[in-house]
Amino acid sequence: MCKDDGMVFDDGTTSCLGENHFLMTTTTGGAAGVLEWLELWHQTEWPELQVYFTSVTDHWATMTVTGPEARKLLAELTDIDLDREAFQFMDWREGKVADVPARVFRISFTGELAYEINVQANYAQHVWETLFAHGEKYDLTPYGTETMHVLRAEKGFIIAGQETDGSVTPEDLGMKWCVGYDKPFSWIGQRALTRQDTARSDRKQLVGLKPKDPRVVLEEGAQIVLDPKHAIPMPMVGHVTSSYYSPTLDSGFALAVVKGGQQKMGETVYLPMADGQTHEAEIVSTIFIDPKGERQNV
Amino acid sequence: MSNTAVETVRIFDTRTEAKIPLESPLVYAYRRSGAPAPAVKSRATLRERPFLGHLILRGGAIVLDEAVREVLGVSLPGEPQGLVHDAEGERSIQWLSPDEWLVIVPGGEEFALENRLREALAGAHFAISNVSGGQTLIELEGEAARELLMKSVIYDVHPSHFPVGKGVTTVFAKTTVILRRPSDARWELVVRRSFADYTYRWLLDAGEEYGISVKR
Numbered sequence: 001m002c003k004d005d006g007m008v009f010d011d012g013t014t015s016c017l018g019e020n021h022f023l024m025t026t027t028t029g030g031a032a033g034v035l036e037w038l039e040l041w042h043q044t045e046w047p048e049l050q051v052y053f054t055s056v057t058d059h060w061a062t063m064t065v066t067g068p069e070a071r072k073l074l075a076e077l078t079d080i081d082l083d084r085e086a087f088q089f090m091d092w093r094e095g096k097v098a099d100v101p102a103r104v105f106r107i108s109f110t111g112e113l114a115y116e117i118n119v120q121a122n123y124a125q126h127v128w129e130t131l132f133a134h135g136e137k138y139d140l141t142p143y144g145t146e147t148m149h150v151l152r153a154e155k156g157f158i159i160a161g162q163e164t165d166g167s168v169t170p171e172d173l174g175m176k177w178c179v180g181y182d183k184p185f186s187w188i189g190q191r192a193l194t195r196q197d198t199a200r201s202d203r204k205q206l207v208g209l210k211p212k213d214p215r216v217v218l219e220e221g222a223q224i225v226l227d228p229k230h231a232i233p234m235p236m237v238g239h240v241t242s243s244y245y246s247p248t249l250d251s252g253f254a255l256a257v258v259k260g261g262q263q264k265m266g267e268t269v270y271l272p273m274a275d276g277q278t279h280e281a282e283i284v285s286t287i288f289i290d291p292k293g294e295r296q297n298v
Numbered sequence: 299m300s301n302t303a304v305e306t307v308r309i310f311d312t313r314t315e316a317k318i319p320l321e322s323p324l325v326y327a328y329r330r331s332g333a334p335a336p337a338v339k340s341r342a343t344l345r346e347r348p349f350l351g352h353l354i355l356r357g358g359a360i361v362l363d364e365a366v367r368e369v370l371g372v373s374l375p376g377e378p379q380g381l382v383h384d385a386e387g388e389r390s391i392q393w394l395s396p397d398e399w400l401v402i403v404p405g406g407e408e409f410a411l412e413n414r415l416r417e418a419l420a421g422a423h424f425a426i427s428n429v430s431g432g433q434t435l436i437e438l439e440g441e442a443a444r445e446l447l448m449k450s451v452i453y454d455v456h457p458s459h460f461p462v463g464k465g466v467t468t469v470f471a472k473t474t475v476i477l478r479r480p481s482d483a484r485w486e487l488v489v490r491r492s493f494a495d496y497t498y499r500w501l502l503d504a505g506e507e508y509g510i511s512v513k514r
Contacts, residue, residue: 021307052356052397052425058323058432058491059312094308099316120312120431121491122320122349 001026001034006192008164008173010034013107015092023056027160031057041188060103061124065131066114068298069138074115076134080104082115089297098130108296109148111155111289150244153255156208156286163206163241163255169198173206174262174286204238204257207264208288212280214251218243218271224258228270228278240271246288253288254281307416311409312428322348323434323494331499333512341442341508344501347435351408352488353401354394355415357424362399365418366391369411374399381465381478392465392478400476400488402435434494436501438485442508447485449504451477455485471500 001010010030015023026034038053065074071082080087080095087093092105100123108114119127132140149159158164158173170179171193180187192198211218224238238258246253258264264283271279285291324346336343355362363374370389375382381392389407392400403411412426438446447455453468454460455477465478473496476488489497502510 018308019306050423054354054356054425054427054429056427056429056432059427059429060431094310096314099314099318101310101312101314103310122322122431123314123318125321125325126318 001037002170002189002193003166004188004192006169006189006195006198007166008160008168008170009037009166010160011158013105015105017092030160031055059121060118061121061127063117063119063124063128063131064109064114065117065135066108066110066112067138068113068295070113070115071298073131073135073138073140074104074117077130078102078104084298098127100127102127109157110151110296111157111293112151112295113298114296149242150246153242153244154246154248154253154287154289156206156255156288158206158255159242163257168204168206168257169193171198171205172203172257201263202260204259205261206241206286207256207258207261208284208286209240209243209254209256209269209281210284210288211252211254212268212282214249216279217245217252218254218279218281219273220254222271222273222279224256224269224271226269228272234272237269248289255286258283309409309412309428312431313406313409320349322346323489323491324348324436324498327495327498328514330495331502333514334502334510336511336513337509339509340440340511342438342440342446342505342510343513344498344505344510345437345439345513347437349405350430350435351401351403351405351411352428352430352433353403353408353412353415354427354429355391355399355401355424356397356426357419357422358397361419361422362424365415365422366401368418369414370401379464379466381463381480383480387480390478390480392476394467394476402488405430431491433488433490436487436489436498438487438501439483440508440510442505443483443485446501446505446508446510447477450500451475453477470497471504473497 003009010026012025012027017023035053035055042049042051075082078095078097080093087106089106092103094103096102097117097119100119103118105116107116163173170176209218218240220240220243222240223236225234226237238256238261240254240256243254261283267283269281269283271281359374359376366372366374370384372382372384372391374391375393378393381390383390389403394400408428408430412428415426444455451468451470453466460479462479462481465476467474467476473493475497478486480486
């Protein structure tokens with residue numbers, strides 16, 4: 001979702017439940033801001049649109065079952081047909097999970113096969129415990145936000161407020177695919193995204209960074225330069241937005257924004273640190289693992 | 299169901315008849331902070347009414363009023379901050395904003411009620427959202443109830459300003475609650491699940507000097 005200046009301010013998923021019925025998710029801290037944003041535009045600019053927004057954040061408890069065995073585990077507890085063709089990626093189904101009425105979404109923020117189970121929150125503990133009773137044989141384990149951050153970064157999935165800072169457009173993030181430029185009506189950010197400044201090719205764009213030394217985990221916020229021998233002040237071309245160690249890659253890896261970065265694949269950049277060290281990194285794709293998405297699409 | 303309004307939304311009963319233990323938003327608070335038993339010296343008493351049906355109605359007052367009178371047998375409170383109950387006092391409707399009302403009914407009635415309202419409203423522009431899992435209702439009674447509220451909310455709760463039949467959404471100890479006054483002796487707080495634990499612990503803390511107790 002963009003502000004009127006065309007800059008990304010939050011992200012999430014929107015599911016069509018019925019012809020006139022949608023469920024929108026946002027980032028954890030962004031929900032109230034998104035609701036206010038929708039109300040603001042509805043009340044001031046488009047009052048003629050017949051629509052109401054109601055927060056159901058507290059009503060639903062959401063549990064994500066993710067990993068290669070997710071289908072097998074969930075199949076033990078649900079009447080929903082989980083066949084990969086019958087219930088495809090980016091779709092949803094209604095049914096029962098652990099005898100509780102549920103909506104299940106096939107959405108993945110980990111890059112793995114994933115099902116997001118939504119039940120009325122008063123039933124959540126029962127569903128959680130049932131999942132774990134059945135999940136023991138699959139070594140089911142809870143995972144926290146730190147794990148989730150690594151998993152999503154390996155896939156190049158952004159976190160609003162981390163990869164974005166109010167100056168990043170969808171195109172800067174390589175997400176032109178999700179902007180409906182061909183909508184037959186005006187939309188928030190449309191005019192801003194056709195300005196010269198947002199269309200220029202040397203904007204800071206999201207890329208992956210692979211440190212030349214795999215033991216290095218770059219510092220988030222570290223500035224990126226093209227010529228480390230340049231006299232200080234060096235021209236800075238971008239900065240690291242997310243950086244972690246990946247057990248799967250057995251290497252540090254990072255997401256960063258770099259001026260014109262999408263045209264700089266394979267080039268080497270430098271990150272001079274305050275302690276005098278200079279790290280070297282290669283500009284690579286933002287997707288470090290499973291570029292074709294085969295693991296979430298099994 | 300034949301009317302178009304019903305066909306364009308997709309709803310289902312999020313409650314089940316199956317024997318599954320329900321947990322109210324306060325379950326963790328009871329476990330962690332306890333529930334002081336009622337004592338003679340209690341000047342303030344809390345009682346949670348868990349697992350009620352909570353629906354948010356959105357729409358124009360005139361069209362909603364007709365449907366609500368037909369289905370629930372009470373008039374929609376059209377005046378800002380109005381709160382009305384049915385004859386048994388078990389079902390209530392509260393004004394929340396110019397096109398928004400909160401309906402609270404005995405637990406398990408909400409899905410049937412939603413369907414009947416949708417039928418009565420067929421063709422109109424409206425929205426009904428079931429939020430029963432997302433909030434709980436806490437009753438507050440006792441001679442010190444109002445004093446306790448005075449420490450907790452920024453809103454003026456003096457009887458001259460907060461008569462019976464009024465309800466507001468206000469700031470409660472930096473969080474948000476819906477505060478209502480169904481009768482002379484009773485106040486009600488509708489709290490969101492995410493803030494229930496915090497609100498409960500605040501009430502126990504702020505109520506300590508009144509010997510606050512919890513009826514369970």
